[in-house]
Amino acid sequence: xxxxxxxxxxxxxxxxxxxxxxxxxxxxxxxxxxxxxxxxxxxxxxxxxxxxxxxxxxxxxxxxxxxxxxxxxxxxxxxxxxxxxxxxxxxxxxxxxxxxxxxxxxxxxxxxx
Amino acid sequence: xxxxxxxxxxxxxxxxxxxxxxxxxxxxxxxxxxxxxxxxxxxxxxxxxxxxxxxxxxxxxxxxxxxxxxxxxxxxxxxxxxxxxxxxxxxxxxxxxxxxxxxxxxxxxx
Numbered sequence: 001x002x003x004x005x006x007x008x009x010x011x012x013x014x015x016x017x018x019x020x021x022x023x024x025x026x027x028x029x030x031x032x033x034x035x036x037x038x039x040x041x042x043x044x045x046x047x048x049x050x051x052x053x054x055x056x057x058x059x060x061x062x063x064x065x066x067x068x069x070x071x072x073x074x075x076x077x078x079x080x081x082x083x084x085x086x087x088x089x090x091x092x093x094x095x096x097x098x099x100x101x102x103x104x105x106x107x108x109x110x111x112x113x
Numbered sequence: 114x115x116x117x118x119x120x121x122x123x124x125x126x127x128x129x130x131x132x133x134x135x136x137x138x139x140x141x142x143x144x145x146x147x148x149x150x151x152x153x154x155x156x157x158x159x160x161x162x163x164x165x166x167x168x169x170x171x172x173x174x175x176x177x178x179x180x181x182x183x184x185x186x187x188x189x190x191x192x193x194x195x196x197x198x199x200x201x202x203x204x205x206x207x208x209x210x211x212x213x214x215x216x217x218x219x220x221x222x223x
Binding site (some may be wrong): 095 | 155210
């Protein structure tokens, strides 16, 4: 069964450092998403991506964040200068088309020290 | 602005009984609703969905009910099993954008 994969599973970084979280969505999917979940809190939408551009982003997704689909298979989330409050689980998701369920990756746990 | 709300953060149910998880939404433009199940340290997994043209969708032990006039949906699990213990998120969509509730942690007691 096809699945969304994410690497690394756990990333530890120092405050102010840049991190890149990687996702490989399901191959025939067209819409891609990043979410985060701070420990004990809700799943929060960050950004959606379609046709090689951002289609929607939340208030959380400020200038410190960027997304890219560099090679047609990977979908990356970059945080330029991490803050302590960026510590969270980051989930990538993809869907084939509108009105379909999202398939989520297993998540990357980001710890900012 | 919380467009999708799950007002019960937790629920405990005896094995074999029915679990009912509730979800409310505010945006009348939502027309597709989903339930996801999430275990610790894993990504959410899709459970069941319903479109706004229906008021009920059933898949094995799982049934989702939609009340559009009340902007309310619920997930029924019957009979509940210990393996159902997880956090359940409802989500609403108006197309390719999804809005998640805060989740309800279900514990099924053997």
